[in-house]
Amino acid sequence: MSEHKRVDPRALRSKRMLKHAVFSLLADNVEISQLTVQKVANRAELNRATFYLHYEDLNDLLRQIVHELFDDLSMKVEPLLQVKSRNEQEQLATFLSYFYEYRKVFAVLVEHPGFKNHLSNLLKKTIEKRREARNINTTKSVASVDIVASSLLGVMMWWIKEGTEYSAEYIADQITLMYKRKYM
Secondary structure: OOOOOOOOHHHHHHHHHHHHHHHHHHHOOOOHHHOOHHHHHHHHOOOHHHHHHHOOOHHHHHHHHHHHHHHHHHHHHHHHHOOOOOOHHHHHHHHHHHHHHOHHHHHHHOOOHHHHHHHHHHHHHHHHHHHHHOOOOOOOOOOOHHHHHHHHHHHHHHHHHOOOOOOHHHHHHHHHHHHOOOOO
C-alpha cells in the first residue's frame, strides 16, 4: 500500500471553492479587512464548518492563497531566466498575463507591505539572475536592481489598476522598450 495519503476530491473542490470565493469578494471591491469566514463561506455556498475543516482561520486561507500565487508567479518567471531564448517578449507577456488574470487580487494584496516586499524581491532576484546570465556588470552605466524592480512593479501596478485596456503583449513591448534588454 502506498504511503501517500489519498486526497479526497471533495476536499479539493471545497478548498477551490473557498479560494474562488475570496477572489470573487475581492473582485467586488470588498476590502481585505472586511473579509470574514462567514462571507467567504456564503460566497462559496459552503458552511463555516467546512471552512474550518480546511483552514484554521481566515489568515490561514489568505496565507495559502498568497503562497500559491507566488509559486505560480515563480513558475511564470522561470522562462524569463532563460536569456538565450528567442521569445523573451512572449515569455514576459505570459508572466504579465498571469498577473493580469489575478489583477484584482494583486491590487488588494499589494497594499499589504509584506506582500509588496515579497513581489519586489521576486522581481529583484529575476533581474539579478538575468544580469548574471548575460554577464552584465553592475557599473555606473547600469541602473540599480532596486530602481529597475521598483519601476517594473510600478508599471505593473499602474497597468492592473488604471491601464487595463492595454494587452499583456503591449505592456511587454513597452517594458522591453524601456529597458532595451540591457538592464534586465
